[in-house]
Amino acid sequence: MSTPLLEIDNLQVDFRLPTGTVSAVRGVSFSIHEGETMALVGESGSGKSVTSTALMRLLPEMTHISGSARLGEQELLKISPRQMRRVRGDEMSMIFQEPMTSLNPLHRIGRQIAEVLERHRGMTGQKAQQRVLELLRQVGIPEPERRVRSYPHELSGGQRQRVMIAIALACEPKLLIADEPTTALDVTVQAQILALLKDLQQRYGMAILFITHDLTLVRHFAERVCVMRHGEIVESGDTATVFERPQHDYTRMLLDAEPSGTKAAVDTQAPMLLEASDIRVRFPIRKRLFGRSEYFEAVRGITLNIRRGQTVGIVGESGSGKSTLGRALLRLLESQGSITFDNTDITHLDKSAMRPLRSRMQVVFQDPFGSLSPRQTVGEIISEGLRVHYPELGRREREARIIEALQEVSLDPAMRRRYPHEFSGGQRQRIAIARALVLKPRFLLLDEPTSALDRSVQMTVIRLLREIQRRHDLTYLFISHDLAVVRALSDTVLVMKEGQVVEHGTSETIFTRPRETYTKTLLKAAFMSSEHAA
Amino acid sequence: MTSHTSTHDGFEDRHDRPAGNPNPPPEPDPGPGESLGREAWRRLRQNHAAMFSLGLLVVITIACVAGPWLSPWGLADVDWNAFGVPPTLEGMHLLGTDANGRDLLTRTLYGGRVSLSVALVATVVSLVIGVLYGAISGYVGGRTDNLMMRFVDIMYSLPFMFLVILLMVVFGRNIFLIYAAIGAVEWLDMARIVRGQTLALKRREFIEAAHALGVKDSRIITRHLIPNTLGPVIIYVTLTVPKVILLESFLSFLGLGVQEPLTSWGVLISEGTDQMQSAPWMLLVPAVCLALTLFCLNFLGDGLRDALDPRTR
Numbered sequence: 074m075s076t077p078l079l080e081i082d083n084l085q086v087d088f089r090l091p092t093g094t095v096s097a098v099r100g101v102s103f104s105i106h107e108g109e110t111m112a113l114v115g116e117s118g119s120g121k122s123v124t125s126t127a128l129m130r131l132l133p134e135m136t137h138i139s140g141s142a143r144l145g146e147q148e149l150l151k152i153s154p155r156q157m158r159r160v161r162g163d164e165m166s167m168i169f170q171e172p173m174t175s176l177n178p179l180h181r182i183g184r185q186i187a188e189v190l191e192r193h194r195g196m197t198g199q200k201a202q203q204r205v206l207e208l209l210r211q212v213g214i215p216e217p218e219r220r221v222r223s224y225p226h227e228l229s230g231g232q233r234q235r236v237m238i239a240i241a242l243a244c245e246p247k248l249l250i251a252d253e254p255t256t257a258l259d260v261t262v263q264a265q266i267l268a269l270l271k272d273l274q275q276r277y278g279m280a281i282l283f284i285t286h287d288l289t290l291v292r293h294f295a296e297r298v299c300v301m302r303h304g305e306i307v308e309s310g311d312t313a314t315v316f317e318r319p320q321h322d323y324t325r326m327l328l329d330a331e332p333s334g335t336k337a338a339v340d341t342q343a344p345m346l347l348e349a350s351d352i353r354v355r356f357p358i359r360k361r362l363f364g365r366s367e368y369f370e371a372v373r374g375i376t377l378n379i380r381r382g383q384t385v386g387i388v389g390e391s392g393s394g395k396s397t398l399g400r401a402l403l404r405l406l407e408s409q410g411s412i413t414f415d416n417t418d419i420t421h422l423d424k425s426a427m428r429p430l431r432s433r434m435q436v437v438f439q440d441p442f443g444s445l446s447p448r449q450t451v452g453e454i455i456s457e458g459l460r461v462h463y464p465e466l467g468r469r470e471r472e473a474r475i476i477e478a479l480q481e482v483s484l485d486p487a488m489r490r491r492y493p494h495e496f497s498g499g500q501r502q503r504i505a506i507a508r509a510l511v512l513k514p515r516f517l518l519l520d521e522p523t524s525a526l527d528r529s530v531q532m533t534v535i536r537l538l539r540e541i542q543r544r545h546d547l548t549y550l551f552i553s554h555d556l557a558v559v560r561a562l563s564d565t566v567l568v569m570k571e572g573q574v575v576e577h578g579t580s581e582t583i584f585t586r587p588r589e590t591y592t593k594t595l596l597k598a599a600f601m602s603s604e605h606a607a
Numbered sequence: 608m609t610s611h612t613s614t615h616d617g618f619e620d621r622h623d624r625p626a627g628n629p630n631p632p633p634e635p636d637p638g639p640g641e642s643l644g645r646e647a648w649r650r651l652r653q654n655h656a657a658m659f660s661l662g663l664l665v666v667i668t669i670a671c672v673a674g675p676w677l678s679p680w681g682l683a684d685v686d687w688n689a690f691g692v693p694p695t696l697e698g699m700h701l702l703g704t705d706a707n708g709r710d711l712l713t714r715t716l717y718g719g720r721v722s723l724s725v726a727l728v729a730t731v732v733s734l735v736i737g738v739l740y741g742a743i744s745g746y747v748g749g750r751t752d753n754l755m756m757r758f759v760d761i762m763y764s765l766p767f768m769f770l771v772i773l774l775m776v777v778f779g780r781n782i783f784l785i786y787a788a789i790g791a792v793e794w795l796d797m798a799r800i801v802r803g804q805t806l807a808l809k810r811r812e813f814i815e816a817a818h819a820l821g822v823k824d825s826r827i828i829t830r831h832l833i834p835n836t837l838g839p840v841i842i843y844v845t846l847t848v849p850k851v852i853l854l855e856s857f858l859s860f861l862g863l864g865v866q867e868p869l870t871s872w873g874v875l876i877s878e879g880t881d882q883m884q885s886a887p888w889m890l891l892v893p894a895v896c897l898a899l900t901l902f903c904l905n906f907l908g909d910g911l912r913d914a915l916d917p918r919t920r
Binding site for chain 2: 400403405427428429431432434435436438439440443444445446447448449450457458461462492494505508512518
């Protein structure tokens with residue numbers, strides 16, 4: 074076997090914090106050969122991103138790195154910062170997760186690509202311009218002559234990620250580190266970006282270190298895989314072998330963590346809980362003091378009925394209006410059309426008339442970090458709704474309700490005195506569910522409640538949601554871009570695109586016999602069926 | 608923000624429960640509002656710089672309030688034997704006298720009363736009006752926000768001097784007018800800062816969650832928005848205090864502020880600057896007092912910001 078391109082031996086990364094030393098990576102060794110794709114898989118906190126940032130030497134001052142990382146002849150951990158700068162972007166480069174923030178919003182994209190060429194190749198003027206256009210063409214940006222003068226905000230997320238790739242490839246590096254390059258993108262875009270990376274890899278013959286939490290991607294994208302946990306590699310080998318015969322329990326757990334099962338059907342004669350017809354939501358784009366304002370219609374005439382005990386899933390890519398629809402149904406946003414909830418017409422109720430109904434309709438949001446007020450204790454957060462809807466409760470009764478709600482979501486009631494930042498993502502999501510449950514609602518709007526969580530945590534949250542639905546006869550409106558989760562939870566599914574319903578049917582029908590092409594594309598990209606694996 | 612209407616514990620005891628309660632109540636639970644305050648105090652106490660500053664501020668304040676009564680010299684008493692003498696025990700001029708033979712320590716303490724009270728009043732005014740105004744404007748948004756902020760712009764565009772002179776003309780010369788004038792200007796910055804914070808915060812999901820719970824707007828503003836703007840607000844307050852003290856001395860220098868024989872730190876410093884060569888203590892004494900106070904406020908402000916943020920441990 075040839076000598077590897079990148080060889081990492083016993084890499085150890087420690088963060089020296091005021092509170093003590095935290096070891097993020099503990100003695101990791103692996104190697105990558107030329108032209109090969111290796112995946113580093115793990116859940117959040119496993120040290121996979123730290124490993125890659127350590128290779129680029131982009132970690133903050135207070136970190137201590139030991140071990141060795143050889144790229145060809147160079148020892149990356151020993152060379153001077155000056156030499157390191159020469160390596161970065163030239164011999165190895167990196168693309169990041171967040172295409173929205175990894176480009177400088179003040180510079181045209183052409184300028185940002187040319188910067189690398191100027192730095193490492195000394196290319197300027199016409200020559201650089203030509204190379205920039207060539208790169209943009211290679212990464213599949215339409216009309217590169219025009220786009221080269223665009224600012225990042227004029228591009229979509231997928232296009233921005235393509236520009237990031239163009240920057241990373243500008244100097245034809247030998248190694249590309251892709252740190253969750255598609256996590257922030259929609260599934261259909263994700264498939265395109267991965268196909269692009271594969272294609273470019275063949276053209277340039279570069280090696281890719283692919284960092285991800287998503288096992289589905291690994292299976293189709295990488296030749297070898299290392300599974301990381303708590304800063305250590307627990308299992309490594311060929312992708313096929315690892316997937317077929319996982320040796321380590323943790324790998325097996327990750328593989329099993331794909332949501333499975335379906336929801337038991339509900340009596341089709343159950344009473345209607347929520348009926349909405351012809352819902353339209355529009356946002357002003359430009360407000361004028363005089364004359365007509367311009368509007369953007371985010372939801373364009375959607376009719377939806379939900380029976381008690383049902384779960385209706387809404388799937389769609391970002392910008393499809395699914396979250397907007399959810400908020401409109403709860404009257405958190407102004408909308409047109411009529412909404413009937415629990416036999417009450419709530420279309421025209423004002424804020425104070427809505428208030429008594431609020432205890433029956435609750436929400437759980439996507440971001441477990443943003444949905445809890447950082448300055449309130451968990452107990453205060455959960456009791457907030459009780460203060461509004463049951464002001465007659467005494468302190469002790471309220472306390473009892475809080476404890477009950479926390480137990481219901483399997484959290485230790487003693488935690489009610491702590492603040493949200495002390496909890497992990499999954500625990501916070503449980504707190505958010507407890508906040509909703511404490512009011513004993515009939516209807517829960519679940520707006521991407523599992524999207525920000527690791528797969529294994531996702532599973533436990535889904536299990537919890539299923540259980541409380543059964544126990545309290547709850548009705549869910551489940552919004553997600555994650556089709557696997559929607560499939561596991563929903564009775565009926567609504568596929569949305571650009572504010573309209575593309576397809577509506579039982580979960581079974583949509584996932585096994587989709588009619589519309591859009592649904593088919595979505596499903597294909599999400600489950601990465603073999604013909605789409607590029 | 609920590610004040611939280613007490614939830615009456617005796618309430619449920621009045622209900623008909625058997626006297627021998629089978630499950631005795633658990634150890635008394637600190638009210639939620641109280642616990643944040645207590646927690647913050649515990650954390651502040653661990654911050655030595657902040658605690659030292661707090662102690663020093665208390666000492667300075669007490670000295671300024673009580674000191675003049677203990678001093679053998681009054682504010683305007685002239686010692687005909689000592690004009691511009693350096694610190695001496697003779698005649699009990701511990702920090703010397705000024706060019707008119709008045710005791711500098713006494714005058715510095717009197718000056719401290721004026722400077723500290725101006726700082727306190729103007730800051731409290733800017734805090735209360737500015738925070739509420741900014742939070743409401745940002746939270747309500749739309750046309751209201753537009754109107755409220757245009758009013759702030761108009762206030763900004765009024766020349767400050769013009770405002771003060773106008774007040775003097777209408778109400779006559781009065782120290783409270785200085786408080787009013789400075790307070791009326793200082794809240795504008797605070798309102799803008801808080802509004803900016805609020806605009807960012809109100810899109811956060813926890814605010815939306817509060818809406819979904821049916822929480823009233825007033826409660827969202829006081830319980831969710833304002834506490835989360837505290838970090839920048841406290842930092843800004845520590846910047847306001849020195850600004851206000853200097854503004855007051857500027858007004859006094861122009862003859863619009865406090866008048867002789869009453870004095871303030873700013874006035875003493877500007878007098879001291881004139882005599883810097885011949886009588887350096889006249890500058891040093893009030894300048895050191897002012898500098899110490901400002902240092903302490905900065906440390907205390909940083910300490911408070913960290914102590915009130917549950918995320919810092």
